[in-house]
Amino acid sequence: xxxxxxxxxxxxxxxxxxxxxxxxxxxxxxxxxxxxxxxxxxxxxxxxxxxxxxxxxxxxxxxxxxxxxxxxxxxxxxxxxxxxxxxxxxxxxxxxxxxxxxxxxxxxxxxxxxxxxxxxxxxxxxxxxxxx
Amino acid sequence: xxxxxxxxxxxxxxxxxxxxxxxxxxxxxxxxxxxxxxxxxxxxxxxxxxxxxxxxxxxxxxxxxxxxxxxxxxxxxxxxxxxxxxxxxxxxxxxxxxxxxxxxxxxxxxxxxxxxxxxxxxxxxxxxxxxxxxxxxxxxxxxxxxxxxxxxxxxxxxxxxxxxxxxxxxxxxxxxxxxxxxxxxxxxxxxxxxxxxxxxxxxxxxxxxxxxxxxxxxxxxxxxxxxxxxxxxxxxxxxxxxxxxxxxxxxxxxxxxxxxxxxxxxxxxxxxxxxxxxxxxxxxxxxxxxxxxxxxxxxxxxxxxxxxxxxxxxxxxxxxxxxxxxxxxxxxxxxxxxxxxxxxxxxxxxxxxxxxxxxxxxxxxxxxxxxxxxxxxxxxxxxxxxxxxxxx
Ligand SMILES: CC(C)(COP(=O)(O)OP(=O)(O)OC[C@H]1O[C@@H](n2cnc3c(N)ncnc32)[C@H](O)[C@@H]1OP(=O)(O)O)[C@@H](O)C(=O)NCCC(=O)NCCS
Ligand SMILES: [Zn+2]
Numbered sequence: 001x002x003x004x005x006x007x008x009x010x011x012x013x014x015x016x017x018x019x020x021x022x023x024x025x026x027x028x029x030x031x032x033x034x035x036x037x038x039x040x041x042x043x044x045x046x047x048x049x050x051x052x053x054x055x056x057x058x059x060x061x062x063x064x065x066x067x068x069x070x071x072x073x074x075x076x077x078x079x080x081x082x083x084x085x086x087x088x089x090x091x092x093x094x095x096x097x098x099x100x101x102x103x104x105x106x107x108x109x110x111x112x113x114x115x116x117x118x119x120x121x122x123x124x125x126x127x128x129x130x131x132x
Numbered sequence: 133x134x135x136x137x138x139x140x141x142x143x144x145x146x147x148x149x150x151x152x153x154x155x156x157x158x159x160x161x162x163x164x165x166x167x168x169x170x171x172x173x174x175x176x177x178x179x180x181x182x183x184x185x186x187x188x189x190x191x192x193x194x195x196x197x198x199x200x201x202x203x204x205x206x207x208x209x210x211x212x213x214x215x216x217x218x219x220x221x222x223x224x225x226x227x228x229x230x231x232x233x234x235x236x237x238x239x240x241x242x243x244x245x246x247x248x249x250x251x252x253x254x255x256x257x258x259x260x261x262x263x264x265x266x267x268x269x270x271x272x273x274x275x276x277x278x279x280x281x282x283x284x285x286x287x288x289x290x291x292x293x294x295x296x297x298x299x300x301x302x303x304x305x306x307x308x309x310x311x312x313x314x315x316x317x318x319x320x321x322x323x324x325x326x327x328x329x330x331x332x333x334x335x336x337x338x339x340x341x342x343x344x345x346x347x348x349x350x351x352x353x354x355x356x357x358x359x360x361x362x363x364x365x366x367x368x369x370x371x372x373x374x375x376x377x378x379x380x381x382x383x384x385x386x387x388x389x390x391x392x393x394x395x396x397x398x399x400x401x402x403x404x405x406x407x408x409x410x411x412x413x414x415x416x417x418x419x420x421x422x423x424x425x426x427x428x429x430x431x432x433x434x435x436x437x438x439x440x441x442x443x444x445x446x447x448x449x450x451x452x453x454x455x456x457x458x459x460x461x462x463x464x465x466x467x468x469x470x471x472x473x474x475x476x477x478x479x480x481x482x483x484x485x486x487x488x489x490x491x492x493x494x495x496x497x498x499x500x501x502x503x504x505x506x507x508x509x510x511x512x513x514x515x516x517x518x519x520x521x522x523x524x
Contacts, residue, residue: 062284068261071276091385
């Protein structure tokens with residue numbers, strides 16, 4: 001059975017379908033989020049896509065006031081690193097929480113977002129994290 | 133005698149750090165080279181220098197890539213192999229390491245290593261964007277995470293886990309600003325207080341304006357040779373007795389620890405082992421204080437104090453000039469400035485001055501063993517070097 005390629009592009013394609021997917025190594029079982037073409041544990045090159053939970057806890061966060069040009073209209077905005085239920089981590093913006101309500105350890109869940117970019121590349125959705 | 137010298141530094145140079153309106157990066161680089169040549173009259177640059185490595189982070193600033201050749205051209209060192217090294221803010225730490233490879237390989241007896249960045253002609257928004265290019269694009273930049281943002285994520289985690297306070301972070305800035313006032317080449321020339329830092333505007337919480345390093349124009353270089361040839365060029369060589377470089381995941385989010393940099397710990401271990409010394413043997417150090425919290429984490433990663441106690445170490449005053457282990461006597465990235473590609477060899481320049489007794493008002497008494505710690509990105513690269521002088 002042929003699988004879609006284990007690329008960042010494909011990872012984001014799954015996100016547009018509302019699925020958080022990771023690559024699992026056929027040989028050692030390590031789960032890679034995002035997926036990679038070469039297992040960094042055993043150098044194996046065969047994987048399978050596996051859906052993972054988008055729920056997790058906030059591991060750390062910051063509120064960004066000085067932003068790159070593209071994000072200036074949004075500033076200040078919160079970003080964080082979320083530790084998902086399977087222990088893997090994913091960074092992203094945190095929406096729907098007032099900055100003073102942000103707390104390490106709080107429960108968040110992924111929101112698959114949309115892609116609204118004028119540029120030709122990349123066409124990736126901007127997922128974010130929201131309170132449960 | 134501990135640790136066999138790998139290579140010897142026979143000279144070094146540094147441009148003034150700050151805003152250089154109207155100067156182009158390669159012109160700044162020539163300025164640093166000029167100082168290094170002036171300091172070393174016995175060196176014949178055309179005949180002796182056989183290779184060059186130049187750290188440079190971004191072609192976006194001046195629309196100029198290919199900095200190895202461009203810098204060699206303007207430094208009057210045409211036709212030798214000249215290669216740009218790029219490892220974000222550790223670009224010239226990587227140049228230094230490459231120079232060591234070159235000398236030890238036997239392919240070159242004398243090598244010039246250095247770095248340069250010209251940044252201040254760009255707006256802060258542009259610089260923020262260019263710097264961010266050294267972080268992971270698909271998962272960090274794409275989601276609006278900036279460089280200060282990445283370090284803020286680590287600072288927040290460190291404060292949460294170890295109780296490090298914003299006042300302790302501020303103390304790093306106060307110390308480095310004080311050191312900067314003793315260094316005529318530093319961009320910032322003013323002392324500040326903890327209150328100044330705490331009252332300054334937020335850049336990426338908990339990091340505020342005065343927790344951040346500066347946007348700077350500057351260049352630096354050092355000239356390396358085989359230890360057995362050093363006496364031909366100078367009576368005051370500084371030997372590099374330990375060199376470590378390591379890498380880590382490009383994305384901060386993939387790391388096991390958010391409160392220390394594994395690459396820095398690994399590079400430090402390699403360098404200490406090679407030098408056959410321990411952290412207690414270090415007399416003076418230049419560490420990568422791109423943000424105040426990064427200096428605190430550097431203390432811990434380098435073994436200057438136990439994990440989690442970096443905040444207390446800076447508070448104790450031991451890392452201030454006059455203390456047990458002065459750190460960032462140059463003013464550091466915080467006050468001397470941070471022209472990203474130039475920073476690694478600018479750190480080596482400061483240690484060179486310290487170990488040859490040329491650091492003037494900021495001289496650390498009897499400094500014999502020094503260390504530099506240069507970090508690229510959010511820690512995907514780190515280079516640690518250990519230096520020793522023969523002086524008694
Ligand atoms: C902190 C930062 C965003 C400030 O930029 P800014 O908001 O555009 O500030 P400005 O350049 O307009 O400067 C305003 C004033 O603050 C001062 N200032 C700027 N940056 C400063 C800093 N980091 N620390 C202390 N003072 C600073 C300026 O000298 C100026 O003072 P003046 O009004 O007396 O002349 C910018 O310096 C920065 O991005 N620093 C971090 C660089 C970085 O990330 N490097 C890579 C790290 S790995
Ligand atoms: Zn595997």
